[in-house]
Amino acid sequence: MTVKAAAGRPRRERTENAAMRRRQLIEATIDSIVEHGLSATTLATVSEGAGLSQGVAVFYFKNKQTLLAETLKYHYEEYTEVWRSAVAEAPDDPVEKVLAMVGADLDERICNRRHLALWNSFWGEAKARPIFAQICDTYDALHGEVLVALCEQAEDLIADSTWTAKSLAEALVTLTDGMWIRMHVTPEAMDKAAGRRLVGRFLGTLLPSRRDQISARMGGAQES
Amino acid sequence: MTVKAAAGRPRRERTENAAMRRRQLIEATIDSIVEHGLSATTLATVSEGAGLSQGVAVFYFKNKQTLLAETLKYHYEEYTEVWRSAVAEAPDDPVEKVLAMVGADLDERICNRRHLALWNSFWGEAKARPIFAQICDTYDALHGEVLVALCEQAEDLIADSTWTAKSLAEALVTLTDGMWIRMHVTPEAMDKAAGRRLVGRFLGTLLPSRRDQISARMGGAQES
C-alpha cells in the first residue's frame, strides 16, 4: 500500500549494503592472505578482520571457496581497469601504447606489496584448484590478446627480425611476471623503480632510436 | 628383544637407512604437492604415498613444517648442483659460462612439470612462512652472486652502456622466474623450447656479434 511511497529506496539501500559488505569481506580476505598466507586464511581470520561474525561470510558468499574466487576476480578487475585506462590515456603512438601497457604492471596501484602477495598466493594454488586457474586464464588471455595486438602495430619494436609481435608480447609478460615474483620474494633485491629500469633497458636495447623516449617513460639507466 | 642381536650393526648401515627413508619421504612429499597442491598435502597423503605408516614422517622429521622445509632444501640442492656443474663444464669463455648458467634453468632436470609445480607452491607460501623464505633467500643469494660474477667477466655482454653486470644478472634471473611461472601456469603458451628461444633472443639482441653462438646454445629464432 505505502510501498510506492518507500519504493526504490529500501531496495537500493539493501543492494548497496550488500555490495558494501561483500567489498568489506573481500578486503578482509586480502588482508588475511597478505598477512597470514592463503593456507592460513580461514573464515575466522577473515570475519575477525572484517569485524563481523563468521556467519556473514557464508551468508554473502555461500562458501569459503567462493569467497576466495571472488577475491581473486576482484583483484583481477582492479588490474584490468588499470591497464585498460593506461592504454586509453597513452599518446596515440603504437610504441607509447605498448609502453603504457607494460608500465601499468608497474603502476603503484598494482605493483604494491599487497597485490603482489595476493597474486603470488593464488598462483601457488592455481594448479590445485581449477576455479582459480580458470579465473587467471580468463583475465590473462584478455590481457595477452590486447598486448599482442599493440605489439603488432608497434612495427618499430619488431623491425629486428629476431622478434615477432607474439614473441615480444610473451617476453614482456614473462618479464613482468618475473619482476612481480622477485619484488615479492626478494623485495630488497628489486623494487618498483628497478623494475621500470629493467623493462626500460630491455625495450631500449630493442629500439635504440627511441631510447630517450623509453627512458622518459620507464625511468633512466641510473644506478640499479 | 632382538635389539641385542642387531646391536652390532654398524652405525653406517643405520645412517644409510635413515637417509634412504628421509629421501623416500621427501620424494613422497614432492609427489603429493605436485598432485594435490601444498595446502592439500597432509602427513597422511605423504606417508601413504611413501607406503609407510603415519608415524614415520614425524619420526624422521619431527614436524610437518620441518618435512616441508627439508623438501624445499632438497629441491634447491638439486637445482644448485645442476647449475654448478653446468658452469664447470662450460667452455672456458665468459659468455659461454653465462649462457651455461642461464641454460641450466632450462635443463630438463630442473625445468620440468614436477619441479615447477613444487617451486610455485613454495613461493606462494614463502612470505607467510619465514622458514621457507629464508631457505629461498639463502640459495638464491648464492646463485645471484655467482651469476653477477660471471656477468662481470663477460664484458662483451655489458659493453652496451645500458647494462651493468648486476642489472644484467637481475634481468636474466627475472626472465627465468617469469618463464618458470608461465611454463607452470600456462604450459600451452610456453614450453621449454620457447623459453630457450626467448632467452636466446634476449641475449642475441644484447650481443648481435655473438648471435650465432647464442643461437647454437639456446635454440634458434624460429617461430614461437
Place this chain on the structure above:
Amino acid sequence: MTVKAAAGRPRRERTENAAMRRRQLIEATIDSIVEHGLSATTLATVSEGAGLSQGVAVFYFKNKQTLLAETLKYHYEEYTEVWRSAVAEAPDDPVEKVLAMVGADLDERICNRRHLALWNSFWGEAKARPIFAQICDTYDALHGEVLVALCEQAEDLIADSTWTAKSLAEALVTLTDGMWIRMHVTPEAMDKAAGRRLVGRFLGTLLPSRRDQISARMGGAQES
C-alpha cells in the same frame, strides 16, 4: 507510518490473515518433512516452501519446536475429523460403525503418501520429544475410547469368546498402524486396496456370517 490508515481494519480480518499464514506455514512444513524428512526440515526449507521470509515462521509460531508441534496437531485434527464424520455417516448398525471407523484409516484423505510420511517421521521422534508424544497420546486416547465403545456395541464381533471389546479394538488399531508403516516403508508390498482387503479378511474371519457385508465395505478377498 500507515498504521493509522489501517487502524480501523476489523480485528476479524487480521485474525483471518493470521490463520491463513499459519496454515500456509504448516502446509509448507508438511511439504518439507515429506520431501526432506524431519531431520532435514529447517526454518529455511519451510519459509522458502511457503514463499515467505525466514522471520515469519518465528513470528507466528515463536519456535521451530512449536511449529512442528502445531503441524502434528493440525494433522491429527484432520484425521480426527475424518473418522468422526465417517462414524456419524455410517448406517445405524454397530458393526457398520466399527467398519466405518476402521475404514476411515484407509480413507484417501488420510491414507496417502503425504500423511503417512508425516506420521512416520513424527513417530520416530516422539519418544525423544515429550511434546510430540503428548499430542499423539491425547488424540490416540480419544480415538481408542471411541473404538472400544463401538466394539462393545458390536456384540456379534466379540461373540467369539476369544475377543473382548478392548482387545479387538487394540487389534484393529494395531493392524492399522502396521499397515500405515508398511504402506510407507514398502509401498510396493502394500497399497491401500491391499490394506482394505487385509482388514476385510481379518474381520471376515472373525464374523463369517457377515462376510459379504464386510467385503462390500472393505473390498473383496481378491488376489493380494
Place this chain on the structure above:
Amino acid sequence: MTVKAAAGRPRRERTENAAMRRRQLIEATIDSIVEHGLSATTLATVSEGAGLSQGVAVFYFKNKQTLLAETLKYHYEEYTEVWRSAVAEAPDDPVEKVLAMVGADLDERICNRRHLALWNSFWGEAKARPIFAQICDTYDALHGEVLVALCEQAEDLIADSTWTAKSLAEALVTLTDGMWIRMHVTPEAMDKAAGRRLVGRFLGTLLPSRRDQISARMGGAQES
C-alpha cells in the same frame, strides 16, 4: 627378521581390538538414539557415551552416516539371528514353525524398549535417507521370503479360502509392525504379553482346531 617370533599375535590382537571398539561405538550410538533420539544423536553424544574422543568414531567409521548405517545393520543382524534360530529350534511342524517365527518378534531379546526405540527412529528417517531404506529392505525381504515359505507349508492355516500364504504372511508382519509401534509409542496400552495374546487370538481365530496349541505358545486369552 624377528617378525616370525611375534607372528599372528599382534595382528589378531589388533583386529580384535578394532572389532571391540566398533562394537563399543555402536552400542554407544544405540544408547544415544534411545536416550536422545536420532536427530539429537551427534558424534559428541556417541563418543562421550563410549568414553572416547570424537576422532575415534571417525577413525573407525569414517562418517557419522556410516556409523549410523552400521548401527542399523548391527541391529538387524541381531534380529535375524533371533528369528532364524527360533525357526530352527521349533518342532518339526509347519504351524509350529510359523508360530516360532512370529513369536521371535516378541522375544525378549528383540522386543524390548531399546530395540523398539532404535527401530522406530530409523524407520522415521528411512524415507529421507536411502542408505537406511536399503538396509531395511534387504533384511525385511529375507524375513518376508522365509515367512511366506513357511506359511505355504502350514496348509492348515490357509485352508480357509480367505487367506493365501502371501496375504497371511503380510498380515502377520503387519501385525508385528503395528505391535512394535504401539509398544513403543504407548507402552502402557500394550506390553509384550498383550502382544503375544493378540497374535495368539488372531491365529486361534484362523485355526480353531489348534487353538490350544497356539495358546500354549503365545499365551492364553487372559485378561488383556
Place this chain on the structure above:
DNA sequence: CATGAATGAGTCTTCATTCAT
C-alpha cells in the same frame, strides 16, 4: 506485518601430533 541481515552456538570433519607397543 513482514523482511532478511546478523549472530553464535553447535555439528561434522580433518589432521598434526602423541604414545604405547
Place this chain on the structure above:
DNA sequence: AATGAATGAAGACTCATTCAT
C-alpha cells in the same frame, strides 16, 4: 625402527533465533 590407535584443537559450514527497519 616402525606402527597405527588415539587425541584434541581447529576448520568449514548449518541453522535457530534475534532484531533493526
